[in-house]
Amino acid sequence: MWLHAYESFRTYKDKVKFYHDQKLMKRTFHPGDLVLLFNSRLKLFPGKLKSKWSRPFMVKRVYQSRAVELESSTEDDQQRRWIVNGQRLKHYVGGDVEQFASVMMLVDP
Template identity: 60%
Template sequence: MEHKAYWALKFLNFDEALLGQKRKLQLLELEEMRLNAYESSRLYKENVKAYHDKKLLKKDFRPGQQVLLFNSRLKLFPGKLKCKWCGPFTIKEVKPYGAVELFDPESETLDRTWIVNGQRLKLYHGGNIKRLTIIMQLQDP
């Protein structure tokens, strides 16, 4: 049986040694393509990171300034026209690496402060801001 398979391969001009070399070359080409894909992906990620880092604005805050805070967790009433900026708040202290300590000058207790990321703040230039106060009555079902 093996003898017939050998002659069938010979008849079709298949050489096992050449087929083995061709298969090794195909595997090497595949490995090279995989490595090129990793390199291309790494370069793409570096370029995207550089682009986004370039778009970040450096914000210099000082204690005593008034700022507005972006409230990204306000999801009770979804809508495009709802203002997600709340405040104004006063900066108590600017910490390293962009952290800012805020306090609300209109609250009853002036000792209540919290720390937020400086990227969530923008300077308040004055004007009236309606403070959103919502009272929701929750009932047991």
């Protein structure tokens, strides 16, 4: 009976892992890409309008273990580099966005 419960649990666990792995997005980063860094410290201070993602950083180097070396330049022209886990990053797709507007003239009948 114990062996049957163990096998049932193992089958359930494999199915849940397969379902979860299907939902994961594979992200590949290349040197020169702009990325956003997840800031886990903001979880301590909940707020609706606080962003969990830090400003865009530039990828300098990507390691085989999916670690990524980031570079940040500040207003003082100091370059700061550090290595983070690639799972804490997402691509930055911001920048200048063109906005189109259409004008409709309404006339009373």
